[in-house]
Amino acid sequence: MDYTLKELMVVAAAREICDGEVVFVGMRLPLLGFAVAKELHAPRAVGIFENGVIRDWPALAPIFTMSDPPNVSRSLSCCGLVDVMSLLQSGRVDLGFIGGAEIDRFGNLNTHWVEENGRRVRLPGSGGAADIAGLAGRCIIIMNHERRRFPPKVRFITSPGYGEGRGWREGKHLKGGGPRRVITSLGIFSFDSESREMILSSFHPGVSIEQIQRETGWRLKVAAEVSETRSPLAEELAAVRKYDPKGVWTNN
């Protein structure tokens, strides 16, 4: 392969963004994905950040946080957290990217605490992830695919997916559409429109379905039309590398 796994994931994220959409971006891979989408097929997409920044083009220089000056300067609008969250809560945000330490088969995410060797490990908490998970038109989840991160049921729901399955979000009165896709380091999942369970829709080049099953804590559902994840096109890779020339985010 002439690309890294993370480059593949960035390109997969970029492909989820449609032109003209308003996107809650987040940092790292989705930030790069947003830049790639803007460069290629979604020039009119707008990125929103929790700190109050609204941008219609990528940051002026590589950044570690959304409040770094290159992400603020020459943005479309600088406002406050309540403003951008109001846009989210009023249905103006089409898409949000989130992640977590654990995900379960209904796409629920946990970033509060996990257990390692029988010992409780405290994680940082929600940040804005619960807000995006509940309220965005649809969510894309990006995860490292390891068995310990894919339990059948998360210990704590920080950012709700489909809860316990069909009808759960409606019962909780959640306004957003819920997770649409999970992009992992092994494959890409969608969700069954009835049961709301994660379904493997593609495996990355060089990865087997068996391998994915081994790294997943429940009996994997596989889409009838499962296929290999489409490799990045040359222009997609060029865009990724334009925004991460040193591979800070995309070296494996």
Added chain:
Amino acid sequence: MDYTLKELMVVAAAREICDGEVVFVGMRLPLLGFAVAKELHAPRAVGIFENGVIRDWPALAPIFTMSDPPNVSRSLSCCGLVDVMSLLQSGRVDLGFIGGAEIDRFGNLNTHWVEENGRRVRLPGSGGAADIAGLAGRCIIIMNHERRRFPPKVRFITSPGYGEGRGWREGKHLKGGGPRRVITSLGIFSFDSESREMILSSFHPGVSIEQIQRETGWRLKVAAEVSETRSPLAEELAAVRKYDPKGVWTNN
């Protein structure tokens, strides 16, 4: 007298403002009163306007509305209506000036509708007056004193005073302190700390208590220590005339 009645009223309004206070100003006479207070005894008072303007010195030129450019330019802060009303609702505003078409003996104001010759007359409505009446630390009411404007009970409570008297504001869960003073074209009233009824505390020079009673629709309560309203001092008049040199607001 070497001053007009309106100049007297402006000075009376100015005297209500203490140094360092945050004041919801309003237009016309209170606006001048604020300027006079700033000039003389309350240099650190801050004026707030419903349109979102916060000023620590008078407008740059005479104005007809609070949104006229001379009231906006070189203000301390320009924000929005919700911001200044939040300051009001959270108890940061010490004092507010309001007025009305009708006032009753408990200081309730009506600016919604009155009857003239048996015919209903529609008035403009509350604007921000109800907000200030309910939430400011204390209110100063400025009124033309005519019998038709001083009924025993207003037809409609736009801006609540003490409602039906003692305990009424508490029962309505109103946070602000209520009317402290009524400055009319005939005299100045305070409110009984028990019954909450208006009490005449001073009559303007040349005005008799009988005359005030004739222009009031209920049996007037008069303070034991009632006296003539203190005439404006030379420096007070000078300040009024500095800000209204042509007498646009203060000619009788």
Added chain:
Amino acid sequence: MSKICTLREAISSIEDGAAVAMGCGLESLIPFAAGYEIIRRKKRGLTLVAPISDIQFDQLIGAGSARKIVAAWVGNVAAGLGHNFRRAMEEGIPRPLEVEEHSNFTIALGLKAAGMGLPYLPTRTALGSDFSEAPHFRAITCPFTGERLLAVRAVAPDVAILHVQRADSEGNAHLWGNLGVVREAAYAAKRVILTCEEVVDHEVILSDPNRTLIPGFLVSHVVDAPFGSHPSPTQGYARRDDDFYFDYHRQSRSLEGFQEWLQKWVFGAGDHEGYLDLLGKERREKLKPGRELCSPAVNFSV
């Protein structure tokens, strides 16, 4: 994708019966040019939404465009009562008018609720005011403290018409001066029509993102309309034309007088350019602000 169009095109996009927020800067930034075009396009059955609108709502009521007013105050700020509002409320002329009564704070909260995607917001204001007995208010209790509060129902206009200092062709808008409920209206409405003093390059917007109070993705139409707030002021571009308000007050005292006023300033003028011609160069020059008072630069360096 440019959203720039004529005032006629923008106003034609509003359907009869729509709820329209306009006049949201309080006494400034009132989109009078857009209001006149609403009258020319003979829009009917509108619900008009704003805390106060100076004489704009009075004009639209007199012209027969309004069915309902959602407001805290209708009149003529410098001169007093609104004659058309009185005629409509007292005599049903030219047609009966429904009013959803508010205070400035409650209508702002109604708009804010809608803009936040909420069906209501709580407040401590208007308790004890008779207008708070209306069905768009409800007495509620704080679930934590047990305190009595008032719930204000969300106010969600179909469209907000906002006059701003400058916007780019996508509708990203810079505003300064007092802000009233402009931002709340932009967030609350299903879409925004902008009229602006200047259409500027996208670069100008990016050079000061803190002034961008309305992001373009909320905006459907952008109209280049210098002096489009006349007779109300726009900070940095136009003073208030006080005489215009006093003249209006005098002329609108009688129905006939208002009709004459309407004939001259709205129908006779034909469009915004005709209106500016009618005002005349001399009057327009007088309304232009004096010596520049410019803000100092701030540094957005990275």
Added chain:
Amino acid sequence: MSKICTLREAISSIEDGAAVAMGCGLESLIPFAAGYEIIRRKKRGLTLVAPISDIQFDQLIGAGSARKIVAAWVGNVAAGLGHNFRRAMEEGIPRPLEVEEHSNFTIALGLKAAGMGLPYLPTRTALGSDFSEAPHFRAITCPFTGERLLAVRAVAPDVAILHVQRADSEGNAHLWGNLGVVREAAYAAKRVILTCEEVVDHEVILSDPNRTLIPGFLVSHVVDAPFGSHPSPTQGYARRDDDFYFDYHRQSRSLEGFQEWLQKWVFGAGDHEGYLDLLGKERREKLKPGRELCSPAVNFSV
């Protein structure tokens, strides 16, 4: 009346056990200089309030200043987990820690509620999130629509410590760049302590009132503290010092490492000037922003 004082004086005004909002710009404008002084002054039993605070809360927790955290996220934004936060939560080291769990939106709404003088605000967020089972949230029903919503209890800090670009001696403050919940915190707190990059003349404030997001009457102390947000950025004045965060992450992995870090950067530095000396001129120069990117003037002419 000037409110300008030393950092030591300002921080000494905070009582043990106070609820302190700080780090309200999210990853920028974090008042680290003030946080270090809190540690030097050995404040105890504080409740720390902010959506996220990057490493500031982790530092204060490790130093033993905090009893409770009201936050949506505690860690190290660029590097991952907060080691002191983990030690406190998992092992009670240096002391046990209570957490009032929020999302970014709910803590912002809690502050907003307090700043609006309300005991709660409603929201649609956090429904279905396990942390919303905590007692600072309540399930409520819209009195108009019957919809299920979540009530967020007001969060009213005793003091907000805010770093801003410039302020006058009375505490009127100009801010630009992303605003996070700075304004909400200023309104919510009983009083505000400002640290600023520059103390400016009152005239500078008046020249651009739209940038005055904090009026002076909310402010009790103003501290002239250039680079007072280091290692976090302040738009126009300081870049983010990424290495500082990574170094902190590495050193704070062990309790001993953290103690050494604290000894060097907080106690050893002695005060903010000593801290800047310790950083060194070269490093400070590197953190200064590059080529100016200035906002264009706007006209406030009358």
